[in-house]
Each structure stands twice: as C-alpha cells, then as structure tokens.
Amino acid sequence: MTSADVLQFVASGLQNGAIYALVALGFTLVFASTGIINFAQGEFYMLGGMLVAAGVAAGVPLGVSVAGAVVITSAVGCLIERAVLRPVRSAGPLALIIITIGCSMLLKSWIRHLFGPDERAVPPFSGSEPVALAGALIQPQVLWVLGITVVAAAGLTVLYRWTRLGLAMRACSISHDAARIVGIDTARVVMLSFGLSGALGALAGAVVAPITQTAYDVGARMGLKGFAAAVLGGLGDPVGAIVGGLVLGLLESGAVAVVSGTYKDAVALVVLLLVLVLRPQGIIGRHLGEKL
Amino acid sequence: MRRRLNEAIVFVAGVAMLAVPAVVTDRYVLKVLTFVGLNTIVVIGLALLFGYAGQVSLGHAAFFGIGAYTSARLVMSFGLPWVLSVVGAAVVAALAGWAVAVPGLRLRGHYLAMATLGFNEIMSVAFVEARPVTGGNDGLGGVPFPSFGSFELKTPSALFVLVWAVALLVWLAARNIVRSRPGRAMRALHCTEPGALASGVDVAAVKVRVFALSAGLAGLAGALFAHSVGFISPSSFGLDLSVLLVAAVVLGGRESLSGPIVAMAVLTLLQYLGALLPGLPRQAAEAIQDWVPDIVGATLIAVLIARARGGAPVRAKEALGRGAR
Amino acid sequence: MSLLSVRGLDKRFGGVHAVRDLSFDVHPQTVKALIGPNGAGKSTVFNLLTGFDRPDAGSASFDGTELVGMPPHRIVRAGVARTFQESRLFETMTVEENVLVGMHHRLKTTFADAAMRTPRVVREEREAREQALHAMRVVGLEPFKDTLASDLPHGIRRLVEIARALATDPRLVLLDEPAAGLDGRETQELAEALLRIRDTGVTLLVVEHDMGLVMEISDEIVVVDQGRKIAEGPPRIIQKDPAVIEAYLGEVVDGV
Numbered sequence: 001m002t003s004a005d006v007l008q009f010v011a012s013g014l015q016n017g018a019i020y021a022l023v024a025l026g027f028t029l030v031f032a033s034t035g036i037i038n039f040a041q042g043e044f045y046m047l048g049g050m051l052v053a054a055g056v057a058a059g060v061p062l063g064v065s066v067a068g069a070v071v072i073t074s075a076v077g078c079l080i081e082r083a084v085l086r087p088v089r090s091a092g093p094l095a096l097i098i099i100t101i102g103c104s105m106l107l108k109s110w111i112r113h114l115f116g117p118d119e120r121a122v123p124p125f126s127g128s129e130p131v132a133l134a135g136a137l138i139q140p141q142v143l144w145v146l147g148i149t150v151v152a153a154a155g156l157t158v159l160y161r162w163t164r165l166g167l168a169m170r171a172c173s174i175s176h177d178a179a180r181i182v183g184i185d186t187a188r189v190v191m192l193s194f195g196l197s198g199a200l201g202a203l204a205g206a207v208v209a210p211i212t213q214t215a216y217d218v219g220a221r222m223g224l225k226g227f228a229a230a231v232l233g234g235l236g237d238p239v240g241a242i243v244g245g246l247v248l249g250l251l252e253s254g255a256v257a258v259v260s261g262t263y264k265d266a267v268a269l270v271v272l273l274l275v276l277v278l279r280p281q282g283i284i285g286r287h288l289g290e291k292l
Numbered sequence: 293m294r295r296r297l298n299e300a301i302v303f304v305a306g307v308a309m310l311a312v313p314a315v316v317t318d319r320y321v322l323k324v325l326t327f328v329g330l331n332t333i334v335v336i337g338l339a340l341l342f343g344y345a346g347q348v349s350l351g352h353a354a355f356f357g358i359g360a361y362t363s364a365r366l367v368m369s370f371g372l373p374w375v376l377s378v379v380g381a382a383v384v385a386a387l388a389g390w391a392v393a394v395p396g397l398r399l400r401g402h403y404l405a406m407a408t409l410g411f412n413e414i415m416s417v418a419f420v421e422a423r424p425v426t427g428g429n430d431g432l433g434g435v436p437f438p439s440f441g442s443f444e445l446k447t448p449s450a451l452f453v454l455v456w457a458v459a460l461l462v463w464l465a466a467r468n469i470v471r472s473r474p475g476r477a478m479r480a481l482h483c484t485e486p487g488a489l490a491s492g493v494d495v496a497a498v499k500v501r502v503f504a505l506s507a508g509l510a511g512l513a514g515a516l517f518a519h520s521v522g523f524i525s526p527s528s529f530g531l532d533l534s535v536l537l538v539a540a541v542v543l544g545g546r547e548s549l550s551g552p553i554v555a556m557a558v559l560t561l562l563q564y565l566g567a568l569l570p571g572l573p574r575q576a577a578e579a580i581q582d583w584v585p586d587i588v589g590a591t592l593i594a595v596l597i598a599r600a601r602g603g604a605p606v607r608a609k610e611a612l613g614r615g616a617r
Numbered sequence: 618m619s620l621l622s623v624r625g626l627d628k629r630f631g632g633v634h635a636v637r638d639l640s641f642d643v644h645p646q647t648v649k650a651l652i653g654p655n656g657a658g659k660s661t662v663f664n665l666l667t668g669f670d671r672p673d674a675g676s677a678s679f680d681g682t683e684l685v686g687m688p689p690h691r692i693v694r695a696g697v698a699r700t701f702q703e704s705r706l707f708e709t710m711t712v713e714e715n716v717l718v719g720m721h722h723r724l725k726t727t728f729a730d731a732a733m734r735t736p737r738v739v740r741e742e743r744e745a746r747e748q749a750l751h752a753m754r755v756v757g758l759e760p761f762k763d764t765l766a767s768d769l770p771h772g773i774r775r776l777v778e779i780a781r782a783l784a785t786d787p788r789l790v791l792l793d794e795p796a797a798g799l800d801g802r803e804t805q806e807l808a809e810a811l812l813r814i815r816d817t818g819v820t821l822l823v824v825e826h827d828m829g830l831v832m833e834i835s836d837e838i839v840v841v842d843q844g845r846k847i848a849e850g851p852p853r854i855i856q857k858d859p860a861v862i863e864a865y866l867g868e869v870v871d872g873v
C-alpha cells in the first residue's frame with residue numbers, strides 16, 4: 001500500500017468521521033440538556049440531504065437550499081420537543097424513546113410521501129474536479145465536509161463557552177433545578193438544544209449528500225453510527241462527540257483497508273456494542289440516563 | 293374479572309382461527325392471515341420480554357431472521373427433517389438472544405434499546421453480506437414446505453392451520469408462564485429490581501432466560517415463515533419490523549398478552565388492508581398501505597402522551613415506562 | 618452464640634466514611650435495634666449486610682455463612698431478608714402476588730414447567746397460595762389479599778413489605794424504619810406484629826427512629842454515630858448512656 005493509498009483511506013475516514021461527529025454532536029447536545037436519547041436524530045440527517053435535493057430540483061440556488069434545509073430541520077427539532085416531548089416530560093425513559101421513534105417514523109414517511117422512495121442526487125458544492133493532494137486525489141466535496149465540520153465545531157465552542165445561551169445549556173446539563181433557581185428558562189434551553197441538534201444533523205446530511213446521494217430511509221443507520229460516535233466519546237461531552245466521530249470514521253476506513261469493505265457498515269455498530277458493554281461507567285448511570 | 297374475559301375472548305378467537313380455512317378459500321387472504329399468526333408468535337415473545345419483564349428489544353426482527361435462515365439452511369444444506377430444523381432454528385435464535393442478553397444485563401432503558409437496535413442493524417448487514425449462507429440481497433429461494441415424513445403441507449390452508457396451531461400453543465404456554473413463578477419474577481423485576489432481589493429473585497438469571505425465550509419464539513416464527521413462504525430475503529428482517537413489534541407491545545399495554553396480540557394483528561392487517569377489503573379501489577388500497585407508518589407513528593405518540601397525562605383508564609395508565617420504581 | 622456476627626465493617630463513599638470498623642452481634646430470637654442520628658450510616662449497614670453494597674473491609678457471618686461478597690438473592694436464600702426504607706413493592710401486583718414473589722426461591726417451577734403447567738406446578742401453586750395466606754395473616758393483611766399494591770394506603774404498604782420478607786422463610790429479618798409514616802395506632806399494631814414475628818422464632822434487626830417503638834420491642838440496642846459504634850446494650854442502659862445522649866443532643870430526648 002502506497003502512502004497515497006493510505007492518505008486516500010485517511011481522507012475517506014475523516015470525511016465519514018466528520019459526518020458521524022456532527023450527528024453525534026446532535027445526540028450529545030440533546031442528551032446533555034435533557035437526558036433524552038433522541039431516536040429521531042438520524043432523521044434530521046436525512047431531512048438535511050433530502051430537503052437540499054428537493055430545493056435544488058426545484059431550481060432554488062444550492063446555497064439557499066442548504067440554508068433552508070438547516071433552518072427547516074432546526075424548526076422540526078424545536079417542534080418535536082415542544083409538541084410531543086414537553087407534554088410528557090415526567091414520563092419514564094422508555095416512553096420518551098418510543099415517542100421519538102414515533103417521530104422518526106412520521107418524518108421518514110412524510111419525506112417519502114413528498115419526494116418519493118427513490119435515491120436523490122445533490123450536485124457538489126464546488127465542481128467535481130478532484131484535487132491532487134500529496135499524490136492522492138480528493139473530491140472537493142470532501143474538503144467541504146471537513147471544512148464545514150470544523151466551522152460548526154468552532155461555532156459550537158464559541159456558543160458553549162462565551163454566550164449566555166451556552167452558559168445556560170451547560171447549567172442545564174448539570175442540574176435543571178439549579179439552573180431554574182438562578183433564573184434560567186430551562187424549557188427554552190431544552191427546546192433550543194433540540195433545534196441546534198436538528199441544525200447539526202441537517203448540516204451533516206446536506207454537506208455529504210453530493211458524495212453519498214440520499215433517500216428517505218438513510219436516517220436509521222446514520223443515527224446508530226452517530227450514536228456510536230457519541231457513546232465512544234462519552235455521551236454528553238461535545239468534544240468527545242467530535243473525537244468519537246473522527247475515530248469511528250478512521251476505524252471504519254481502516255477496517256475497509258485492512259480487511260474488506262463487505263462489513264464496513266457493521267464496524268461502527270460493533271464498536272457501539274463493545275463500548276456500551278465494556279465501558280459502562282458513565283453510560284449506565286441511572287441518574288444520567290433518567291435525568292428528565 | 294375483565295382480564296379473564298379478555299383472555300376467554302382471545303382463546304375463543306384463537307380456536308376459531310383454526311376453523312377459518314373451512315370458510316375462507318381465498319389463497320391471498322389465507323396467506324395474509326398466516327402472516328398475522330407468525331407475527332402473533334413473535335409479539336407474544338416480545339410481550340413477555342418487554343411488556344412483562346420491562347426489557348426492551350428493538351432487535352426482534354433479527355432473531356426472526358436468524359430463525360428463518362437457520363431453518364432454511366438446516367433443511368437445504370444439512371438435509372435435516374423439517375421438524376428438527378424448526379426446533380434447531382428456535383434453539384439457535386434463543387442462543388443468539390442469550391448472547392445479546394448477557395452483556396445487555398449491564399444496560400437499561402435507552403442503552404438496551406440502542407444496543408438491540410444496533411444488533412438488528414449488524415444482523416441486517418450480515419444477512420446481506422453473508423452470501424454463501426443467506427443468498428445476500430437476492431434472497432434464498434426454494435425453501436421446502438413443512439413436512440412430516442413424506443407428507444408435505446403446501447396448501448395455504450394447511451400452512452395456515454399449522455401456523456395458527458403453533459401460535460395457539462405458544463399463547464397457552466405464555467399465559468401459563470405469566471401466571472406462575474417465573475411470570476411473577478418477571479413482573480416483579482420490572483416494578484423494582486432491588487425489591488425483586490430482596491425477595492430472593494435472581495434478577496440477572498430471569499432477565500437472561502426471558503430474553504432467550506423471547507428470541508427463541510421469534511426464531512420459531514422465523515423458521516415457520518421461511519418454510520411457509522419458500523423465499524426469504526434480508527428486507528423481511530429489518531428495523532421496520534422490530535419497531536412495529538415494539539409499537540404493538542406498547543399499544544397493547546403492560547402485563548398483557550391479548551393486548552399486544554390484537555395490536556400486532558391490526559398493525560399487520562393494515563398493511564394488507566387494501567387487498568383484503570373486496571371492492572376497495574386499487575388506489576385507495578395503495579394509499580392506505582402507504583400511510584401505515586404515519587398511522588402507527590401518530591398513534592404511538594398520541595397514546596403515550598395520553599397515558600402520561602393520566603387520561604387513560606387505570607390499567608393502561610400502568611403502561612410501559614410509567615411503572616412505579 | 619450469635620446468629621449474626623458483624624466484625625470490622627468499613628465503607629467509604631468518596632470522602633465520606635459512612636461505616637467505620639463496626640462490630641456487633643445479633644442473638645437468635647431477639648430483637649436488636651440499630652439506632653443513631655440521621656446520616657449515621659444505618660441504611661448503609663443494611664445494604665452491606667444484604668449484598669446491595671460491598672464493604673471495603675470487614676465480615677458478616679450469618680450462622681457460619683459469610684454474607685460479604687454474596688449477591689442479594691443468595692443472601693435471601695441463606696435466610697436473611699430485608700425491607701426498604703422507601704417501600705419497594707411490586708405496584709402492578711396484588712398483595713398476594715407480592716407475597717408469592719417473596720416465596721420465589723422456595724418454589725421450583727421453571728419456565729419449562731410453567732409453560733406446560735404440569736400437575737406438579739398446579740399443586741405447587743396451590744400450596745404456595747396457602748402459605749402466602751399464612752404470611753399475610755401474621756401481619757393482618759388478609760383483607761387486602763387481592764388489592765393492587767399501588768392502591769394500598771401507606772400503613773398497609775409497610776406491612777406488605779414485612780409479609781413479603783417473611784415469605785422468604787428467613788431466620789433473620791432486617792427492617793429499615795418500619796414505622797416511618799405510621800400514626801400512633803398503626804405503630805402500636807406494628808410493635809405487636811413484630812413481637813409476634815419474634816415469637817415464631819425469627820430474629821429481627823431494626824433500624825428505627827421512633828424511640829418509643831425501639832424501647833418497647835428491643836432486647837438490645839446498638840447505637841452508631843458517624844458510622845462508628847458508640848454504645849451497645851439493653852434499652853435501659855442505653856437510655857442513660859451519656860455518649861448516646863450527647864450524640865442525639867436533644868434530637869430524640871423527648872422520646873428517650
């Protein structure tokens with residue numbers, strides 16, 4: 001294997017990993033502020049890709065389509081929280097899981113009603129002429145994926161560290177009661193964290209769609225992989241989510257390089273099961289899992 | 293009292309099902325009703341695991357698939373008699389359930405749900421990729437009909453009776469289980485694990501056993517499915533079925549067999565409604581089929597919200613996820 | 618001859634030294650009370666003795682069997698039952714079913730037996746229900762036999778916990794604040810029930826805040842403060858112990 005091959009695999013690993021990281025961030029943001037694992041997270045990713053595809057097909061400029069997809073999905077995230085999760089805040093974790101599963105069925109089905117069951121293509125953001133990089137040929141879209149992930153991660157860091165909203169979100173992740181006492185509108189924070197996770201998922205779906213194509217049913221598997229990344233990095237930890245995503249992407253492409261591509265999709269899932277079972281500290285705690 | 297009445301109704305309905313082929317001659321209708329019977333077997337298993345013991349599995353379609361492929365292979369590649377292959381398939385699926393349950397003991401709630409979902413996806417990948425065994429995406433055709441010696445069951449009515457007879461036996465067995473020692477232990481640990489431990493219940497052992505039993509029943513149904521249909525492919529064993537099963541148990545209610553059975557029958561029939569109602573225009577039929585996920589999703593959300601708000605009758609109020617700790 | 622002999626029990630949670638080098642004995646067919654101010658580590662001691670938590674050091678020998686290291690359900694099988702401070706009843710089950718779960722380890726029906734409902738299962742179920750009835754009678758629960766646990770009033774719930782513990786056929790029962798939330802009359806009935814239970818040959822170790830109850834039923838008292846034993850002896854000696862009075866500092870003086 002030449003160094004160019006290695007670079008190729010690393011690039012593809014980082015590209016997939018960046019997507020996992022964005023989806024994982026969505027899981028982590030919602031979990032940190034609510035203790036809920038949102039089984040509809042994968043559908044946000046699906047929505048991002050499908051809405052961009054639909055926008056472009058309808059003649060809307062690409063940039064506007066992407067922005068629109070992100071905004072709409074973010075609104076869907078807020079709506080899910082406000083309309084179906086908030087009324088049952090006190091229900092047990094299983095009920096919340098099932099409700100988010102119900103949401104995921106609806107989103108998937110609506111998109112199928114609207115845009116049909118076929119795969120959709122999205123044009124690359126800036127041409128398809130591969131860029132030569134140290135002997136490897138890289139699709140420009142891969143650079144877009146990496147760039148946007150970096151920007152999103154940086155933006156999130158700024159938000160988390162230096163804004164009032166970020167402070168409120170961090171406070172909620174420690175204790176809702178304490179946050180309420182110091183005057184934080186926790187209900188608003190929870191809704192916004194759903195909105196933010198919708199935006200991140202949609203961004204991931206939109207930016208990777210030109211590479212992978214997209215369809216109404218791509219959400220579930222991506223949701224699982226994103227969750228695997230989030231758990232790998234420690235659920236509730238945004239930095240961990242990004243690291244977990246990249247590690248998972250590299251692991252996958254390493255497995256493809258060393259073994260074969262046949263079971264590529266199983267790699268992340270096996271990692272998920274191993275982490276869940278072998279590193280239970282911090283991931284099976286009742287107080288974390290059943291916080292809300 | 294109401295509980296007994298419910299069960300009496302289910303029992304009579306179950307026995308009456310066996311007489312259906314005497315009245316219904318439409319092959320398609322019989323096939324659909326056979327699917328209902330197969331799903332009944334699977335959902336009984338999940339009701340024991342989830343509705344009674346409180347352990348969620350979003351991976352039951354995978355156990356169903358494991359049973360289907362195992363039984364098909366045992367007959368086709370190893371020449372086992374049909375009866376043995378079905379038993380073997382159930383055992384293999386139960387072992388798979390055991391293998392998931394033992395590490396799964398460390399997980400609860402969210403994490404068990406995600407882990408079993410992950411298991412289902414892994415198996416989906418495996419069903420597609422393990423071509424020598426499963427035939428990959430092209431599927432596995434020519435699975436022989438059920439047979440006892442040289443006597444083959446190949447008419448839709450014979451297959452119907454076979455499946456429903458098994459379903460009825462499974463229901464009787466499950467009913468017996470929930471009414472005695474193991475059933476009480478399952479219900480107890482669902483309510484409070486410390487309370488169950490303090491009563492001398494080996495919580496871990498009960499969980500693993502009920503998981504294996506539940507997976508075994510899914511495998512049994514899968515084996516019957518493979519031989520009744522004659523052709524199996526990965527698309528029959530995906531997440532959608534797992535989710536539908538969980539939905540049926542949620543809608544059917546906690547600590548109930550008849551509820552999930554009826555719910556699963558409705559959910560199964562919905563998908564074939566168009567073809568079952570004579571005179572329904574083709575377009576209407578297709579529209580209904582198209583909107584099944586919407587109906588299921590919306591019902592799930594509505595029912596759970598209603599229960600959480602306490603608007604439902606007492607028994608339903610004790611529904612999943614709302615059990616006292 | 619002691620039935621339970623606790624030696625050098627020690628447990629820390631992070632920086633909190635919850636139980637320190639605690640030793641005491643419980644003699645057969647007696648009632649022993651474990652008392653102390655809030656946060657003295659009493660519930661922790663119960664969790665250590667019943668396998669819900671593992672001590673950092675020490676041993677607890679029950680009639681020659683070492684309890685430390687055993688899982689909770691095995692400790693029950695060895696003959697040590699417990700109740701919880703916050704009741705942990707099986708809410709979706711009737712009182713009778715709650716008690717039947719307590720008999721779990723004494724019954725033999727497996728999944729396979731149950732599925733086939735063999736004649737042996739039917740017989741076992743019938744006998745179990747008779748014995749459960751007996752356990753309910755001891756604490757006066759018979760009228761509530763078919764009531765769902767979730768529908769019971771508070772005072773009755775405590776009795777169900779006790780009946781369920783008795784159903785395990787224990788030789789020693791650990792009761793964690795059995796009188797919490799009971800009114801005067803209910804407490805008196807509880808006291809009588811506990812003495813009846815003792816008279817059937819069951820040994821009791823009771824954590825309790827109600828000093829009236831403690832003084833009435835205990836044969837011996839062990840007092841802990843900040844995880845450490847500060848006094849041990851019969852009620853009339855403990856009442857006058859200066860260290861005990863200081864530890865409580867008025868908290869229960871009126872009761873003592």
